[in-house]
Amino acid sequence: MINSIEFTGRLQKVIDYYSESASSFAEKIGVQRSSISHILSGRNKPSLDFVMKVLHSYPEVELYWLMNGKGDFPSQPKTSEPTHPTITETKPKPQIPKPNSTPVLGSRSSSDSDSEIDKIVIFYKDGTFKSYKP
Template sequence: MINSAEFTGRLQKVIDYYNESASSFAEKIGVQRSSISHILSGRNKPSLDFVMKVLNSYPEVELYWLLNGKGNFPHHPLDNQTPPPKISEAQKKLPSENGNQISIPTEAEKENQITPPPSDSEIEKIVIFYKNGTFKSYKP
């Protein structure tokens, strides 16, 4: 069970870390200002929806830390990983062994790249996600 007083302290730490007022924090996560006020005063306990809005708006906030105080804040998920080596623009255009230029895709190109499925696969469902949070699902 979540200790409300400790949760409130951690929530206040998040608000202070980002130099937000309770009002601007509420606006950023998409809740009413009174919700923040009631949680900070201890009148109300945070809902799951409230916690998820905090996590979605502030990726450096770790769920386990926010709920239980264990873990790190701010959480930087890439801290434990070695970053990939930087490739200069000149290196991207070096000729390969057969004389053709090597084309290294940009991050945007990688994001839009589609990997073909194995030849024995069938399409079960196609889902299109829209930026407004809605989606459409199609079955062949």
């Protein structure tokens, strides 16, 4: 469960980072201005559709950071060069797919050969989704 107060703080940080007003932010992500006002005031909690619109309009915002405050904002660009761990580094954080990414089908790593699919969720660009259980 997300903490609404902390979420609104992170949302405000995104708005401030891009030097947007609540009105211009609402227009850019395609929601009514009152939606932003109600979320920032704590009256309403953000919907999945709202969160997906923020992620789609601002690719530098990471889902895990926006929802839980863990990770980086703005997200650091990914480099293709291998990095060498140092003593101060910890395990890499799990990668969360971006909203418009396409999964690679038919590939399987040795670590998931014993895994079973529990649920498949398909997200559509209009903010709807379907969930399937095998």
